[in-house]
Amino acid sequence: MGKVKILLKKSTNIAASALLLVSTLLPTLALKGQSVVSAATATTSLTPGGTVDTGNHTWGLSDFQTASNYTPVGKNTSGSGWTSSSTYNFGTYQTNTGSWLPFNGAVDMTHSITISGATFANAGGINPATHLGDANGILLTNLASSQLSGGATGGNLGVGNLGSGTYFIGNNYSHTPYYTLLDLSQGYQTASVVAQGNGSGAKILSASSDYTPNNNSTNAFSMSWTNPVLNSDGTVTGTISYTSRNAGTDYTTSTSITVQKSMSIGFMAATGGNYAQMSVTINGTTAGKGVQPVNVNYLNTATGSQLAPKGTAWQNSTISANVGDKIGVVAPSGSGNAADNYDYLAPVAPAGYSFTSVSQPVTVQNFPSGTTNPNQINVSYTPQSQTAGFTYSYDPTAQRTPTAPPLFSASGVTDQTLVAASPNLQMNLAGQVPAGYYISKITSALGGTTVGSTTAGTLSSFFALNPTFDAIASNNQYQITLSALNQTGTVSFAYDTNVPVGAPILPASLALSGLTGSDLNFVMPTLPAGYTVSNVLAPNNVNYSSVAAALAANNYFIAGINNFKVTISAMAQSGTVSYSWASNVPGQNGVVGELQATLPSATSLSGVTGSVINFTPTIPTGYGIDTVTAPDGKIYTDTTTSGMTALQAAQAANSTFVNGANNFTISLRALMQKVELNVVADQASGPNPPTNPDSQTITTALTGAPVSITDIASAQNWLNNWMTNNATGWAIKNYVDPEGQSYTDSTKSLAEAVSGAGGVVLAGNNTYTANLTYNGSISFVSVPSTIDFGSHSIVSSEEDYTGALDQSVVVSDTRATSLLTPWTVSVAQTSPIQEVTQNGTDGSGNPVYVPVTGGISFMNYLSYDGTVLTDNPETIYSTTTAATGTTTVIDAGTSSLFKLSVPVDFQKSNTNFEGSLTWTLTSAP
Structure with missing residues (x-):
């Protein structure tokens, strides 16, 4: 047995050469032996999914002895061919040849098979008797004869590489001899074998004992397939046997193999380095014909796929036929083809199709x-043209719907899916939907309904059902229901650019929601007091002056934008600033005096809510703000807020316009003012002009209050005294009141000027001016400071004493000649001589005397030149014609004319007496 293993290697190489030619030499392997069978006119109609059987499934000897039932293939062969009706010469009489005689039919492995005949081998070479080679026998394979050359899978093409379903059954002429290389007397060994190809896994399944064949002899053989069993998976298991008779002895091998139901069969011979002329003679055959199914497929020409009328696939029909039979299918109304073994009628085209x-x-x-x-x-049917129509309508509950889209059509063919016919159909149907709506339902003419919550969802569900074109045109109509989409919007609020900073917080935005076309409305929230709607930008992008107007023009939801932008403006506000007098203003409400101003006219205030109130009140000169009554109803004074005036406090607490009253009432009070007297000497009008004194305050009083006579007189006295002491030779030229009015009459009195200006404290300037000019002067050069009547002893009689003057009475007249007027000197006892007592001393240490209550008084006892002196001035000297110069009226060095009469009872010891005289120099104007 060890020597027959060489078969696979040798026969593989040889068979590779032979089989390599099959694909080009055997494009079609027709069973010529059956061409005599004429196909009757086709009368049997195929049924989709149905099965028919041709019958006639047995092979006879004549089939295997008919040369036309084989298609020989050879490589390096010479003279191959049929030498008789039963014998075939392989033409292998040279090295490296391969010759295969495949039978064009197949055998049914579910039935027993027997093949008998004889093989012939005639060796060549140096010693023909010892160079017999290599293989001669039967090839059984699951490959179609046209596939044998393509069955190789490795570098060594041939039996082994044809796959595990290929078997060699026959003689293996081994090329490994028993003899040594120097002994050529020994022959090659042979065995009957069953070998299985499988590439590198090829193997000999069984082999007979070795024997030495006779050269140039015929070996009878028989091959049998017995006890076939059909397995559940469709394969068949049986016993394959091969017997070769050599020199009267049978060499048999047998094994069990599992094969497919239909197998191809044939004869082969091959040589390698050794070679032999080989042939096969076929003497007997019993076999079932190999049967294979012919699938008749029904195709849709529009799709190239399986025909599926109304969605029901037409399954292929199956024709069980013998391998090698020619099977045809003709039109439903056609007739058979004489060249075919069997013809069948195609099914009649279904509704909506044409054959x-x-x-x-x-x-x-x-x-x-x-x-x-x-x-x-393949039987092809062409679907007929169809049209699907989609009609749009609105859900009855939808409001204010636009015009429905027109009928939309899509073209296709029977049973074609709508999507396949129109790939953009879903997009096109969605594109027809008006803004704000969606496809909520699709109803077919056959009553099917698809719903969804969105257009995409509804269409996806609809097309997920793979709707197709129906053969009945009316069934291709669809009703599309459009429903309103929910729309949203907002009502937002914003202040316009003129609203002052610090305005109240605006209302929160309102959310709007509703179906397209449904009523749109909202309730405007209450705005802060003093603010109002000035503009509404509506969804239609138009500006309106009110919410009502905007809603009237945009009263239902539309697709896209449903937003309202409400602009809030501050309302126009107004107020007044009015004035009143305080209760203590002179000249008002019965208060003595005279108003120095009229109340300012009321002024108007304007602005918007929240804007700053800014005004400067009109305050008359001489008056000030007493109180401010503000819009908040409070009365503000200068003490209301520390560090602020009444006005500042009121404005700080009421800084912006409010919705309502914005009125301020300012109460005016009279200001306390100084009334002053200025003395101004004309410096160029005379020698040694006096220095102007500081202003003299006449009075301090409220604006409009009367200037009292007392205050005027006091000021006048001060002026007179000052002039006497500081402005000798100077005279009042005129008085000028605060308003610039000049007073030059003879009186030249301050009272006249004050009266001329109104007699009250003026609102603004309250300065009176006394203008001085140099006129010269007439004045005392000296007058006595004392008249001493001496100290006398008490006597019992009335005494007269003469007074001694310590100074003379001298008058100096320096007036200009044009101003000279007569003048007089008078004297008056302004304080009678009376009893006094010492009461301390003055700052210089001189004693100070005060009258003694109830003491002695010399009133009416003092005389001058015989005339008793009283408190009325007594003229003691006068001129008729004045002259410039110095006049001594009384010379102290002469006897005095002053005489004091002292009664007895007035004489009193240790008693002091004192009195006063007033000297008056009077010059007529």
Whole structure:
């Protein structure tokens, strides 16, 4: 047995050469032996999914002895061919040849098979008797004869590489001799073998004992397939046996193998380095014909796919036919083809289709189980043109709907899916939907309904059902229901640019929601007091002056934008600033005096709510703000807020316009003012002008209050005294009141000027001016400071005493000649001589005397030149014609004319007496 293993290597190489030619030499392997069978006119109609059987499934000897039932293949062969009706010469009489005689039919492995005949081998070479080679026998394979050359999978093409479904059953002429290389007397060994190809896993399944064949002899053989059992997976298990008779002895090998139901069969011979002329003679055959299914497929020409009328697929029909039979299908109303073994009528076209064509008849081929069946016939039907219509309508509950989209059509063919016919159909249907609406339902003419919450959802659900064009035109109509989408919007609020900073917080935005076309309305929230709607930008992008107007023009929801932008403006506000007098203003409400101003006119205030109130009140000169009554109803004074005036406090607390009253009432009070007297000497009018004195305050009083006579007189006295003491030779030229009015009459009195200006404290300037000019002067150069009547002893009689003057009475007249007027000197006892007592001393240490209550008084006892002096001035000297110069009226060095009469009872010891005289110099004007 060890020597027959060489078979696989040798026969593989040889078979590779032979089989390599099969694909080009055997494009079609027709069973010529069956061409005598004429196909009757086709009368049997195929049924989708149905099965028919051709019958006639047994092979006879004549089939295997008919040369036309084989298609020989050879490489490096010479003279191959049929030498008789039963004997075939392989033409292998040289090295490296391969010759295969495949039978065009197949055998049914579910039935027993027997093949008998004889093999012939005639060796060549140096010693023909010892160079017999290499293999001669039967080839059994699951490959179709046209596939044998393509069955190789490795570098060594041949039996082994044809796959595990290929078997060699026959003589293995081994090329490994028993002899040594120097001993050429020994022959090669042979065995009957069953070998299985499988690439590198190829192996000999069984072998007989070795024997030495006779050269140039014929060996009878028999091959049998017995006890076949059909397995559940469709394979068949049985016993394969091969017997070769040599020199009267049978060499048999047998083994169990599992094969597919239909197998190809044939004869082969091959040589390697050794060679032999080989042939085979076929004497007997019993076998079932190999049967393979022919699939008749029903195709839709529009899709190229399986025909599926009304969605029900037409399954292929199956024709069980013998391998090698020519099977055809003709039109439903056609007749058979004489060249075919069997013809069948195609099914009548279903509704909505037309029969189109059928593919060429097929010659049935064997093929390995598990591979694609090559026996296919396609019957094609053309679907008829169809049109689907989509009608749009609105849900009855939708409001204010626009015009419905027009009918939308899509073209296709029967049973074609709508999407396949119109890939953009879903997009196009969605594109027809008006803004603000969606496809909520699609209803077919057959009553099917698809719903969804969105257009995309509804369409997706609809097309997920793969709707197709129906053969009945009316069934291709669809009703699309459009429903309103929910729309949203907002009502937002914003102040316009003129609203002052610090305005109240605006209302929160309002959310709007409703179906397209449904009523749109909202309630305007209450705005802060003093603010109002000035503009509304509505969804239609138009500005309105009110919410009502905006809603009237935008009263339902639309697709897209449903937003309202409400602009809030501050309302116009107004107020007044009015004035009143305080209760203590002179000249008002019965208060003595005279108003120095009229109340300012009321002024108007204007602005918007929240804007700053800014005004400057009109305050008459001489008056000020007493109180301010503000819009908040409070009365503000200068003490209301520390550090602020009444006005500042009121404005700070009422700084912006409010919605309502914005009125301020300012109460005016009279200001306390100084009334002053200025003395101004004309410096160029005379020698040694006096220095102007500081202003003299006449009075301090409220504006409009009367200037009292007392205050005027006091001021006048001050002026007179000052002039006497500081402005000798100077005279009042005129008085000028605060308003610039000049007073030059003879009186030249301050009272006249004050009276001329109104006699009251003026609102503004209250300065009176006394203008002085140099006129010269007439005045005392000296007058006595004392008249001393001496100290005398008490006597019992009335005494007269003469007074001694310490100074003379001298008058100086320096007036201009044009101003000279007569003048007089008078004297008056302004304080009578009376009893006094010492009461301390003055700052210089001189004693101070005060009258003694109830003491002695010399009133009416003092005389001058015989005339008793009283408190009325007594003229003691006068001129008729004045002259410039100095006049001594009384010379102190002469006897005095002053005489004091002292009665007895007035004489009192240790008693002091004192009195006062007033000297008056008077010059007529």
